[in-house]
Amino acid sequence: xxxxxxxxxxxxxxxxxxxxxxxxxxxxxxxxxxxxxxxxxxxxxxxxxxxxxxxxxxxxxxxxxxxxxxxxxxxxxxxxxxxxxxxxxxxxxxxxxxxxxxxxxxxxxxxxxxxxxxxxxxxxxxxxxxxxxxxxxxxxxxxxxxxxxxxxxxxxxxxxxxxxxxxxxxxxxxxxxxxxxxxxxxxxxxxxxxxxxxxxxxxxxxxxxxxxxxxxxxxxxxxxxxxxxxxxxxxxxxxxxxxxxxxxxxxxxxxxxxxxxxxxxxxxxxxxxxxxxxxxxxxxxxxxxxxxxxxxxxxxxxxxxxxxxxxxxxxxxxxxxxxxxxxxxxxxxxxxxxxxxxxxxxxxxxxxxxxxxxxxxxxxxxxxxxxxxxxxxxxxxxxxxxxxxxxxxxxxxxxxxxxxxxxxxxxxxxxxxxxxxxxxxxxxxxxxxxxxxxxxxxxxxxxxxxxxxxxxxxxxxxxxxxxxxxxxxxxxxxxx
Numbered sequence: 001x002x003x004x005x006x007x008x009x010x011x012x013x014x015x016x017x018x019x020x021x022x023x024x025x026x027x028x029x030x031x032x033x034x035x036x037x038x039x040x041x042x043x044x045x046x047x048x049x050x051x052x053x054x055x056x057x058x059x060x061x062x063x064x065x066x067x068x069x070x071x072x073x074x075x076x077x078x079x080x081x082x083x084x085x086x087x088x089x090x091x092x093x094x095x096x097x098x099x100x101x102x103x104x105x106x107x108x109x110x111x112x113x114x115x116x117x118x119x120x121x122x123x124x125x126x127x128x129x130x131x132x133x134x135x136x137x138x139x140x141x142x143x144x145x146x147x148x149x150x151x152x153x154x155x156x157x158x159x160x161x162x163x164x165x166x167x168x169x170x171x172x173x174x175x176x177x178x179x180x181x182x183x184x185x186x187x188x189x190x191x192x193x194x195x196x197x198x199x200x201x202x203x204x205x206x207x208x209x210x211x212x213x214x215x216x217x218x219x220x221x222x223x224x225x226x227x228x229x230x231x232x233x234x235x236x237x238x239x240x241x242x243x244x245x246x247x248x249x250x251x252x253x254x255x256x257x258x259x260x261x262x263x264x265x266x267x268x269x270x271x272x273x274x275x276x277x278x279x280x281x282x283x284x285x286x287x288x289x290x291x292x293x294x295x296x297x298x299x300x301x302x303x304x305x306x307x308x309x310x311x312x313x314x315x316x317x318x319x320x321x322x323x324x325x326x327x328x329x330x331x332x333x334x335x336x337x338x339x340x341x342x343x344x345x346x347x348x349x350x351x352x353x354x355x356x357x358x359x360x361x362x363x364x365x366x367x368x369x370x371x372x373x374x375x376x377x378x379x380x381x382x383x384x385x386x387x388x389x390x391x392x393x394x395x396x397x398x399x400x401x402x403x404x405x406x407x408x409x410x411x412x413x414x415x416x417x418x419x420x421x422x423x424x425x426x427x428x429x430x431x432x433x434x435x436x437x438x439x440x441x442x443x444x445x446x447x448x449x450x451x452x453x454x455x456x457x458x459x460x461x462x463x464x465x466x467x468x469x470x471x472x473x474x475x476x477x478x479x480x
Contacts (some may be wrong), residue, residue: 026052027061032069038171041160068104073373087118103190126150149192156201175221183312183379194235216267225277227252253281260289269293276314283330295442299339303358304351335441338367343393345384363407371397409467445470
């Protein structure tokens with residue numbers, strides 16, 4: 001999966017509706033991609049049924065869990081610093097138990113228990129249903145670990161508890177794992193092979209969310225375009241399926257259409273796409289249904305064919321351009337965002353210039369940009385020397401960031417003097433007199449509160465903008 005970090009949610013502690021008969025307190029923090037936040041909702045649901053209510057106060061917790069990310073070294077170092085904080089609290093409250101979940105748990109396994117003396121349990125992304133048994137082991141005074149990767153687990157039978165929710169937007173997980181062995185990425189080793197969730201359970205979750213007042217969902221997966229349901233099993237085994245299974249299989253375009261038709265007034269988003277797997281029938285489905293948001297997050301990672309090959313990205317620069325052109329042709333109003341890595345091993349100045357020229361061609365609406373950090377266990381770490389000096393990585397990253405800022409401003413300015421539909425999600429961070437929400441293109445917009453409320457779809461006249469935010473005036477409720 002192309003991991004994107006939502007900086008506004010880094011380290012977010014999560015709270016859910018309390019169960020009065022529950023006596024124990026759970027404090028859970030999540031780091032990394034949206035999938036981790038979705039997984040934390042599954043974990044909280046499982047533990048909610050085991051007598052735990054969540055708390056935002058670390059000091060009062062009986063159980064502290066941190067859901068971790070391994071995509072970059074910085075993310076892992078952030079988690080280790082949080083463990084130091086937990087340790088300080090545990091000295092005051094020695095009965096408190098600490099667990100590590102997610103990708104770091106899978107990557108480091110039992111080594112984590114040796115390195116971090118305060119950690120009592122280590123649980124990988126496919127083992128959350130085993131948490132009750134693991135906690136029983138901890139209560140008996142034993143360290144507990146389960147990081148076994150599954151070929152079947154999708155958590156489709158778990159009803160996630162919506163944590164720290166605005167009551168408007170929610171994640172719906174549709175796939176797990178990734179078969180794309182990008183040389184820089186640890187995800188296939190921490191989350192396993194691709195498998196898809198049964199479509200009916202996805203539709204049932206969406207219907208439940210709509211009945212509870214939610215207005216927008218995001219279909220989540222390490223690589224959503226690889227979604228393929230043919231009765232269960234790994235995607236790689238599809239060729240062994242029966243003729244009937246193949247004839248009735250549901251791919252991502254079909255699932256997207258099912259979701260759009262099931263709740264025609266609910267907005268549908270999805271993340272994340274891979275250029276080699278995004279098919280034009282998905283884009284055509286987006287164009288067909290008004291409630292499918294017109295935004296595609298389409299990570300490219302580099303604009304150099306040579307570096308793309310070194311990364312084992314199964315697309316070329318030219319194929320990416322062709323895909324962009326087709327998206328613009330079929331869906332002209334679609335916004336496109338990116339992930340970009342600078343300073344990958346052997347990257348030359350010409351490779352870097354190729355990245356900048358690709359960005360000039362696409363002119364992305366926004367992006368997530370990082371310099372390369374070597375991840376233990378990946379092919380790049382095993383086979384390639386991390387030979388680009390840090391100062392060069394940072395300088396190239398600054399070039400990319402500055403160019404993206406220019407393009408973001410270009411894209412947002414195009415909305416000035418137009419009317420857009422905005423779903424109100426929260427109060428603006430900068431003014432309590434304004435609402436904040438997003439357009440179909442995933443662009444943040446702010447406008448005076450007026451008589452509107454959270455959850456309203458509002459038509460907004462855009463009068464000004466920054467490089468990242470539209471500024472406008474609410475005209476009235478949208479007819480949708």
